[in-house]
Amino acid sequence: MSSVIPARAAIYEGTRIPSPIPTVLAVDPAQHDLEDILTINFGPNHPSMHGVLRLIVDLDGERIAGLEAVIGYLHTGFEKTMEQKTWWKGITYPTRVDYVAFQANELVFVLAIEQLLGIEVPRKATWMRQCLSELTRIHSHLVWLGTSALELGAISVFWYAFRERDVILDLFEMVTGVRMHTRYFQAGGLAEDIPPGFYPKARAFCERMPKAVDEYEQLLDSQQIWLQRTKRVGLLSAADALALGQSGPVLRASGVNWDLRKSMPYLAYDEVEFNVPVYYNGDVYDRYKVHMDEMRESTRIVAQCLERLEGMEGEPWIADDRKVVLPPREELHTSMESLIHHFKIVTEGYRVPEGEVYVAIESPRGESAVYVCSDGGPKPWRVKFRAPSLVALEATATCMTDAYIADFIAVVGSLDSVMGDTDR
Amino acid sequence: MDYEGVPGLVETREAFGETTLVVDPARIVEACTHLRDAEGFNFCSDVSAVDYLGWGERGVAGYIGTRGGRDLHAPGSQGHARVPEPKPKRFAVNYHLLAVADEPRRVRVQAWLDDGDELASVVSVWPTADWHEREIWDLMGIGFTGHPNLRRLLLDDDWEGHPLRKDYPVGGEPVRFSEAE
């Protein structure tokens, strides 16, 4: 390393969580007047803020002396709006919460409905959901990589990453009919069967993806500017990460081996083989490495899912419970009960028994969860999304002690927060 | 799982594979500290509040009836047979905790409050509760004593009202159709 770059603080002894407010770095007011502290506003419209995030930064030269995040510029009122829609119509909303990993929120909401209903999902649906979740993970990491590298100046990575992203969106379009915000998961399974032609195309993608990841690493890992801007920057210790509720790549880059897919498996993650990358330095570079390794592991999972799915040709893709699931259209011509069920489900909606559940999955950003409270009626009483992005932004102040402006961009990018998820 | 040692524990419920510990709101910080130190719940996933105003009034849960009586004109049910249980108070604040360990566990801590009651902040136990509690104050209007920075998070600073409450309207505009003009 060059001697021109000042040495960063050693990882840590004790906690760096600022006090008294854990999410705010505050400049001492006396110091504010004596020294040359400049208060700058980053955002909400700024090229390198992931969406509409506003950061009010106090600068002492180039060093960040004070930091406060202001969010809410994308507050959409999802939770209030979903209370007005039936369960079935409501599934359209969670996709738009975290709009980069859109199927993750959809999955978690549908899993919650199924847990309340006590409905059994056929294994074809479980495996396809798993396959699509992993494709969503790769999609999310590609968007993250493209935008984060773009912010730090590695502009060409943006084009490379989005090239593969378009291939994934082609797969989504083939299966679900739409590129983004696929509303493919239903309570009970999937909306439609898997189309013919999906398996060869997905296999071709699985062959192509590891080579693409190697390409990105080749572009970045040998680039001195990238290394010097990301190594030993934005340090977060394991204890601080847990105390601040971090999960996902941020937690794993700080050395905690915690992945809900391994520790508390859902869907069929206990039946596939994959590794969970864990790195120990807690800096931006390690978070980048975790993302890259996760892309490779997800490709492995997708390949395994495809193998299992090909053996399930002809199996049902949605549960058989007519009280919840629409009957197939052909039956409507012959069966009176099917017609009545169809009518009831579409107009009134199916009723979900009274109760409350909290379902969590490992979304690309970390633990994404939903807390659903049902009163037994056709509409939810309360839906609360646990947003990993909101929690990630809580850690900005901790990661930013003795950072420079240039590091600040790298750190906010590495925390991977999506403002739709943060503000809901 | 046995949570008898939690201070302020009022009730334990098990449903849908989840454990809910109902705790006396006055002793919430003690209870949370005990859960973090003695039971190993080192990770606070989420703090959510629910407003139960109007619970059960809509004529729900299958049984063709409201608490005021059976309504023959309401549409038919799908086979579930109960009116929902009435809730003790208007608001419930739920803390979803996770033990990040080799044997992971989840638990929900629930505290019941009336309108205007305040709860002690658990920021000293898990710093991540900072923004979750701010969001609850912002959207539900439940105050947290001892919170270092209790201001609005998601809405404008000068917004009036707390939108996620059941007596706050959804808002928006009526949709206009061209034939109507």
Place this chain on the structure above:
Amino acid sequence: MAVESGGPLAALGLQSERLLWPTRGPHAKGPGVFEQEVAALEQAVGLTTLGKAIAWAQSKSMWPDTFGLACCAIEMMSIVTSRYDIARFGMEAWRASPRQADLLIVSGRVAHKMAEPLRQIYDQMLEPKWVIAMGACASSGGMFNNYTILQGVDKIVPVDIHVPGCPPRPEALMEGIIRLHEKVQAGVPPAYEIRGVAS
């Protein structure tokens, strides 16, 4: 061509959707109604050669502002990528500063809290400036009809083109951009002059 009632653009003669059909080969149908109308419009507005040259220059290098708000922003980013390539139309130079941008693509839902920064950004742009409301949320509030989402960004800024979709495909957004270019070349003034919103 008949001018029917409704909207200021109809007063200038523009009234139908463009239909895409082959214009060469055995199934050719000749120029579509939109093309005919645009041609007639050009006659009616009667730009001078200098005016046409300026309009051509404006439309061939219209630089957008990086105003990505939500999901539509992700699809907006994908028009810059190699598959959909907006650089063919001279628009790959996305400016972060509104003072250097011509086009504001409002991509995403606008919360009331964001309405003020949006208006500020619009005001900081220099004339001539155009606005595309991308997606259902920017055009009309989308699926969110509630206390916090502005029901259509045309309540606070004058909009030239609304692009439907949730999110619109990159091709759909490009269609909207290309129609904007055609409008400009035909001599239609930017929306703030037509709608009378203070700019």
